[in-house]
Amino acid sequence: MAGGGSDGEAAPMAGGGSWLEAEAACEALRLLRIEPSAVGPDAGRVGGAARCSRNVLRKRRRWERVLAAKRMKRRQERERSRARRAQGAGAALRDGGKVPATLAKERLLQARAAGPRLCVDLGVADRMTEKETSRLASQIRRLYGANRRAKKPFWLYLTEFVVGSLIYEECLRMNDGFSSYLMDTTQESYLDLFPLDAIVYLTPDSDNVLEDIDPNKVYVLGGLVDESIHKVLWGSSTRLRDCSSHSETSPGMVFTFVAACTQNDVCALCSAYASLCAQGTLFLFLLQKLTLQRAQEQSLQTARLPIREYMVKAVNTKNYHSETLAINQVFDVLATYYETRCWPAALKAGVSSGKGYVLPDAGK
Secondary structure: OHHHHHHHHHHHHHHHHHHHHHHHHHHHHHHOOOOHHHHOHHHHOHHHHHHHHHHHHHHHHHHHHHHHHHHHHHHHHHHHHHHHHHHHHHHHHHOOOOOHHHHHHHHHHHHHHHOOEEEEEOOOHHHOOHHHHHHHHHHHHHHHHHHHHOOOOOEEEEEOOOOOOHHHHHHHHHOOOHHHOOOEEOOOOHHHHOOHHHEEEEOOOOOOEOOOOOOOOEEEEEOOOHHHHHOOOOOOOOOOOOHHHHHOOOOOOOEEEEEEEEOOEOOHHHHOOHHHOEOOEEEEEEEOOHHHHHHHHOOOEEEEOOHHHHOEEOOOOOOOOOOOOOHHHHHHHHHHHHHHOOHHHHHHHHOOHHHOEEOOOOOO
16 A cells, blocks of 8 residues: 555656646746747647757757847947047047047137138039939038048038029938038128139139149139039031031030031041041030139139149040049048148049049059
8 A cells, every 4th residue: 555655646746747847848938938839739748848848948048149149249339439439538638638529610610710711612503403413412511521520621611502492402401410510601602702812713624733722712613513514415416617616605504515527527626536436427515614614704713633743644444534523522632632731642532543543653
């Protein structure tokens, strides 16, 4: 009887142990946010509990690895943040303990008081398409950001910046905080703001080379993007028989007209291109140098960046070479030169290799 009693007690204990294991496994699943029913109907049995326990352990180990990776990532981010703060503190100590934002504001206000000054002429912005206007707004944002970061910034002006115009709306839409930019925006022309002898209009078509930056001068950039400078107005086609036809222009337009020439009816100017014609037809694009013409009509000094003087033409498959830069690229050149007084370094900062020009040592 004792033996029978012993056997009778052992059986419930074994069953109770299996039940306890199943309960523990289900509780672990709940902690892991897994429904106990997901392990199947055999969860209450010994074999089902064993399989459940193995799955739980595998999921737990995987979850622990995920948590460990997240903790490591957060630790690395904190270390990088501390390094950035330490670097910023070191820069602030070098600059008299001022934080970068305060220092940038002070530099900009100093430029406002003492120069130099840079003006973006938006009086020609109405000649651009909506896409080109959006690109110009983006270039203005980049120009302002670069100026704010510069150690020796310019004071910026946007002139003929008409409220409600397309360029006005695009600048507000694309540039967060545009209304709080530290610069002057006005609907007036630069002619009404500055003396004529203080204005230098920067244009790639000028015969004068910019040799230095004078803080007492106001440097003007034409608010046009690349497509606007190179686009063509398709007008009536005319056969050219003499060079006098090339002098026909429409005042205020970027260019004149497109003329269709044949190899039998070409003047000396376009005969050089006859070999490039398909079936003897050549479209001659007569482009007007808008920014140069605008400056000359206003009796302003003009200048161009010394690209030809310090850079050489690079060999490329398209044989493309252009001195026309976006306004933010021109600013990069001016700002780098004003800080370093080195034209090669300045041109390297602003003239991309896609323009077809490189420094002599880079071309070797």
